[in-house]
Amino acid sequence: MSLTLNQNVLIESPSLRTSTLSNLDDARSSDVLNKAKALVFAFGMGKVGQQLNS
Numbered sequence: 001m002s003l004t005l006n007q008n009v010l011i012e013s014p015s016l017r018t019s020t021l022s023n024l025d026d027a028r029s030s031d032v033l034n035k036a037k038a039l040v041f042a043f044g045m046g047k048v049g050q051q052l053n054s
Contacts (some may be wrong), residue, residue: 010017024032 010020021029021032
């Protein structure tokens with residue numbers, strides 16, 4: 001997507017978030033998915049809190 005969006009807008013607006021994710025190309029959507037998986041895994045392993053506290 002060529003628009004620069006404030007990340008808070010994407011957090012607050014489910015429809016805009018869905019629209020933005022739908023318009024990504026395959027490479028970028030793969031990158032976003034991999035980052036989301038890493039975050040979910042880190043939360044599951046309790047590593048995010050450890051990183052924030054150090």
